[in-house]
Amino acid sequence: MPITRRRIFSLLAGAATAVGVPSIWMTFMKTYDGPVSDHFDGLHFFDPDGSPPKSLAEVLRWQLAGRGQRAVWPDWVPSPYADTPPPRVEGAKVRLSFVGHASWLIQAAGLNILVDPVWSMRVSPFSFAGPKRHNDPGVAFEKLPRIDIVLVSHGHYDHLDVATLSRLTKNFGPRVITPLGNDVTMREADATIKAEAFDWHQRVELGNDLAVTLVPTRHWSARGLFDRNKALWASFVLETPAGKLYIVCDSGYGDGRHFRRVAETHGPLRLAILPIGAYEPRWFMRDQHMNPEDAVKALADCGAAQALAHHHGTFQLTDEAIDAPVIALGEALDAAKVPREKFAALKPGQVFEV
Template sequence: MPINLKGSRKEGPKYMNPILTDEAGFGKMPSILWDYMTNKAESVPKKTLGPFKTNPEIFNTPPESGLRITWIGHSSILIEIDGKRILTDPVWSQRASFSKSFGPKRFFDAPIALDDLPPLDAIIVSHDHYDHFDEATIKYFANLSVPFYTSLGVGFYLEKWGIAKDRITEMDWGDTAKVGDDMTITTTPTRHFSGRGITHRNETLWSAFVIKGNKHNIFFGADSGWFEGFADIGEAYGPFDLTMLEIGAYGKNWPDIHMGPDHASNAHLALKGGLMMPIHWGTFNLALHAWYEPIERLQQLAKEKQIRLFAPEPGQPTQVNDLPFISGWWRKYR
C-alpha cells in the first residue's frame, strides 16, 4: 500500500510515524545500557580525527556544475545549489547534549567557524534531536536575516532561542515552500521520532526534505528507518541527482528508526538516486558499532548494488557532478 506523503497524523498531542514503528523506548533501556557497558567495538576513534579546515575564500567562486557540498559533520551540510546556499541541521557545539559537560562529544571540531560561513539563503532543521538541532548554534543566527524551514512544532524552540517568527516556516509532510523565485523545498515523511527530554516525546514532527533548483534535484534524508515510503517519494519527487542519507547510529535495539548502510543503500535505489552521500556517521558516538564501520560497509554494498558514492572529506567543499567521489579520509585514522 502506498504511503501517504501529504500530511502527518496525530493521536492527541503526539505525531505518529507513517507505519508502525518501534522507537526503542524506555522498556529497552536496560538492554541498551548493558550493551554499551560490554561493548568492545571502537565506537570512539583511538586517533584524534582532523583537524579539518575549510578555506572560506572558495565560496567567492560559484561551483561550475551548480552543485557543491561542504560536509561540516554528521547531518550538518552546507549545500550550494543552483545559486543558493542552504545549511542543514546545524550543530557546531562540542556535544550533542543538553549539557556542555557530558553527552556524545564531537570526534573533530567543525571545520569552519560560524563567522566564516558565506551568506545563506535558508537553514533547514529536520527535527528537534540534539545531534540535529543545537541551541548555541541556532542562537548565533538570531540577529541575522536567514530564514528557517523546519518541521511542525520546532518553531517553538526557534522563537525561544531568538529567531523572529517571520523568519520561520513550519512545514507538514508534503508542504512546499519557495526559496527565492526558482527553488523549492518540500517535506516528506520519515520513520523516526522527536523530543529533547524524557517528557514531550513526539510532540514535534520529523521530516526529510526535497530541494529542487532550476537544474538540480536533491534529497536530504535526515533521520529515518527503512520503510516502503522511499519508493513513493522517488516516484513523486525523483529522480535525484544526489541523495544524502544516514548510515550511522544503527543497532539491533533500534532497527526501525535508523537505517544503517544496508537499508540506506536500499533507500537510495528506491528514491531513484544518482549519487549517494553518506551522512550521520563519523562525528558523534551514538551507537555500538565502530565509528568507521558504516562507511566501510557502505562501500562494499555500493559495489554489489552498483551505487555511485559521494563521500567528501569533512570541511572540503566538493563539487558534485555525475562522477563518484570517495575521498577515503577516514582510512588514515584506522
C-alpha cells in the same frame, strides 16, 4: 563501571541524542498545538507506516547492559580537509560542502542553505556530558558565507542545535524551515530565531527558483522526558537548477516504501544524501537509523543518480567503530554491484558539485 551521578548524566545525555531521553528541566517545555490529521492525533505525531520509539526500559537496557559492546573511538580524528566556500554559487551548478555528521552547506542559484547545522562541541542537553565532537566542522563558522536558509529536520540534539541557530540568527538572520512543532522549541530558546514550521508534503518557495518540500521519513522526535513525538520530523526534497536533491537527515529503512514514494512523487532525483551511521545495536536502532546495507537499498528505491553519505564519523551516538560505516558502505555497494563512486562518503571539509 560504577553508577555515579556523573555516569547517570552521561547515560542520559547519550540517550538524549540518539533516542530522546534528555534532561528533566526540558520535560515541561511548550509543544505543538494544532488540528488532527492522518499523522497527528491531537497530541502526538505518528508515522502510519513507521514504528513507535523504543521504551525507556529498552533505552536503559541498551545504555546500561550493552556498554561493553561499545567501540572506543579515538579522542580526536581531524579531517585532512577544510573548506572555504565562495560567497555565492550562480548558474546551473550546485555546490555541497560536508560540514560533518548531518550538517551540510548547499550553495545554489545565488542562495546559501545550511542543513541541520551543528557547530557546538557537544550534542547534548548538558554542557559537560554527552556525545562530543571528534573532529572540527568542515567549514569554520567564521568562514561561512552569508546564510539565507536553514533546514532543520527534527528535534534530536544532533540535528536541532539551538546554540548554532542562535549564532546564525545573530550573524545572518536566515529563514529557518522546519517540521511542525520544532519552531516552538526554537522560539522558546531564542525568540529571535526566524522559524517557519510546515507539515509533510508542504512545498516552500525559497526564492531564486529554489523550493523545498517536506516529506515523511521513518523516524521520530523528542527533547524532553514526556514530549516524545510532540513535534514532527521530516526529510527534504530541494528543487535546484541542477535537479532535485533528496536530503534524508535521519531514517530507518523499514520496507523501503518511504523512499519509493519519494521517487514516485518527486522523481527523477539528481542526488540523495543518505545517513549510514549510528546503527548498532541493530535490535535497538533498526527502526530509526539505517545501516550502510539499508542505505544502499534506499538509494535503489529512490532512484537517485548519485548519493552522498553522512551521519558518521563526528559524534559517537551508538556502538559501532568510527570507521565501520564507511567500510560497511563499500562492502554493501560491492555486494549490490553498485559502483562505489555512485555513493560517496566524504570527510568534513570535502566538496561535491552537481
